Amino acid sequence: VSRALRVVLLGCGTVGRGFLELLERERPRLIRRHGIDPQVVRILVRRPGLRDGIDPAVVTTSPLDAIDTPADIVLELMGGLHTAGALIRRALVRGQSVVTANKALLATAADELAALASKKGAFLGFEAAVCGGVPIIRTLRDSLAGVSITSLEGVVNGTCNYILTRMERGSSYVEAVQAARECGFAEADPSMDVSGEDAAQKMTILSRLAFDEPIRRVERSGIERVTRADVAATRAGGSVLRQVAVAQRVAGGISVSVGLRSISGTHPLARLDGEENGVIIRGEAIGELVLTGRGAGSLPTASAVLADVIACAGEREGRKAAA
Numbered sequence: 539v540s541r542a543l544r545v546v547l548l549g550c551g552t553v554g555r556g557f558l559e560l561l562e563r564e565r566p567r568l569i570r571r572h573g574i575d576p577q578v579v580r581i582l583v584r585r586p587g588l589r590d591g592i593d594p595a596v597v598t599t600s601p602l603d604a605i606d607t608p609a610d611i612v613l614e615l616m617g618g619l620h621t622a623g624a625l626i627r628r629a630l631v632r633g634q635s636v637v638t639a640n641k642a643l644l645a646t647a648a649d650e651l652a653a654l655a656s657k658k659g660a661f662l663g664f665e666a667a668v669c670g671g672v673p674i675i676r677t678l679r680d681s682l683a684g685v686s687i688t689s690l691e692g693v694v695n696g697t698c699n700y701i702l703t704r705m706e707r708g709s710s711y712v713e714a715v716q717a718a719r720e721c722g723f724a725e726a727d728p729s730m731d732v733s734g735e736d737a738a739q740k741m742t743i744l745s746r747l748a749f750d751e752p753i754r755r756v757e758r759s760g761i762e763r764v765t766r767a768d769v770a771a772t773r774a775g776g777s778v779l780r781q782v783a784v785a786q787r788v789a790g791g792i793s794v795s796v797g798l799r800s801i802s803g804t805h806p807l808a809r810l811d812g813e814e815n816g817v818i819i820r821g822e823a824i825g826e827l828v829l830t831g832r833g834a835g836s837l838p839t840a841s842a843v844l845a846d847v848i849a850c851a852g853e854r855e856g857r858k859a860a861a
């Protein structure tokens with residue numbers, strides 16, 4: 539027997555559409571394996587109009603209409619700080635479960651939102667906020683809960699990796715940025731990607747999970763000035779240019795830095811291609827652990843959203859069983 543799970547979807551862009559597609563593909567398995575049958579009861583969109591495969595009756599342009607629709611889970615995939623933050627808080631305050639991919643919001647408000655969720659007994663999932671289809675959030679929070687982590691080093695922005703590896707194959711910077719936008723990897727404002735801001739937000743979120751000390755400084759520089767000649771010259775020397783994000787312990791806390799780095803061709807992050815992401819986790823008991831995979835794009839990111847929906851349904855069930 540499967541349980542219907544009412545889902546409100548806030549935002550129907552690259553990740554939202556990917557979620558709807560993946561949900562339909564996976565529905566038989568969700569019913570069979572997890573005993574849940576998610577029903578999308580409302581979808582908040584920015585602009586009205588017909589969308590392929592979406593029942594117009596569930597679509598709304600009113601944030602209040604969407605958030606006040608009775609539901610078991612709210613999926614916040616709209617991005618932005620103000621409206622998205624207000625809607626998430628409104629849901630959590632009434633004890634409703636929330637799954638979000640909002641890096642910008644979590645980078646600044648994760649502690650507050652997590653405290654609110656815990657006070658209200660609500661599930662707050664954000665696997666999709668960092669590294670798309672790479673399960674880095676759960677790995678740090680759950681699988682490595684018993685490890686003292688000493689540093690994180692990663693390629694955590696798919697757009698920059700896509701741009702740099704495309705330039706290795708001869709594209710110009712401008713062509714590569716345009717292609718990353720067309721593939722749905724780039725942020726609505728791609729300067730978030732190329733400036734290092736997106737990677738800094740993600741490393742901030744990861745650091746909060748990995749370390750038990752406060753973040754003391756965040757430094758970032760962009761890749762905007764890189765040329766094909768730079769890329770080719772670095773390769774000729776046996777290295778590659780990558781946007782690398784690092785979080786490590788310094789006196790009094792954690793330092794996060796993001797920038798364009800030349801890394802050896804044999805470095806674990808050097809072989810990441812296109813939108814792939816990778817994180818090297820270093821810890822006392824584990825030495826070095828490397829997670830790699832598709833870090834951006836519709837379906838990989840949607841897979842992280844769906845995993846959180848399933849985890850949320852499991853927790854709700856556990857709570858019911860315990861009650």
Ligand code: HSE
Nearest residue numbers: 695696697724725834
């Ligand atoms: N713009 C982001 C990236 C999307 O390129 O990594 C995934 O967070």
